[in-house]
Amino acid sequence: MFQLTYVSKSKSEMNFTDLNNILEVAKTNNSTLNITGCLVYHNSRFVQILEGEEIEVLQLYEKIKADERHQDVTLLWENNAKRYFGEWNMAFHNPNDDDDVKQFVENLILFSDFAEKSSSALLSFWATVRRVLGDGNIRNLESI
Ligand SMILES: Cc1cc2nc3c(=O)[nH]c(=O)nc-3n(C[C@H](O)[C@H](O)[C@H](O)COP(=O)(O)O)c2cc1C
Numbered sequence: 705m706f707q708l709t710y711v712s713k714s715k716s717e718m719n720f721t722d723l724n725n726i727l728e729v730a731k732t733n734n735s736t737l738n739i740t741g742c743l744v745y746h747n748s749r750f751v752q753i754l755e756g757e758e759i760e761v762l763q764l765y766e767k768i769k770a771d772e773r774h775q776d777v778t779l780l781w782e783n784n785a786k787r788y789f790g791e792w793n794m795a796f797h798n799p800n801d802d803d804d805v806k807q808f809v810e811n812l813i814l815f816s817d818f819a820e821k822s823s824s825a826l827l828s829f830w831a832t833v834r835r836v837l838g839d840g841n842i843r844n845l846e847s848i
Contacts (some may be wrong), residue, residue: 753834
């Protein structure tokens with residue numbers, strides 16, 4: 705099993721419909737390809753971990769990299785590791801929810817505290833999620 709984590713910047717601020725469009729397509733495609741993982745969106749930053757067969761993950765990553773909706777796509781880590789996510793997930797704040805953004809951030813920080821970090825890709829994924837949730841500042845990504 706192969707894992708890959710990258711970070712990127714959305715070209716414009718994504719609204720609920722924009723994110724839902726990605727979610728719908730990704731859910732269907734990834735389930736066909738047996739790819740699992742998690743995509744987090746906050747403050748115009750995407751952080752994504754993809755896991756599955758190496759060839760499938762790399763092919764999908766190439767497709768995602770070419771997507772016009774984001775830029776500065778930067779690979780943070782790739783490695784062989786056990787599958788961690790049972791399905792494909794996406795986390796973003798839905799403005800139609802009653803919960804406010806602060807609650808969303810707090811929940812995800814709490815979740816990241818308990819998440820397994822048994823591989824370098826997972827470790828770098830959750831560290832980057834924390835950073836993105838903090839202040840959107842990823843200038844120090846090299847140090848992760
Ligand atoms: C940040 C981001 C993450 C994405 N993640 C996935 C993904 O996990 N799986 C996927 O199939 N498409 C994902 N996409 C969409 C792909 O770039 C592409 O539009 C889609 O796979 C095209 O699907 P199609 O070939 O079935 O039309 C993502 C796009 C963005 C901007």
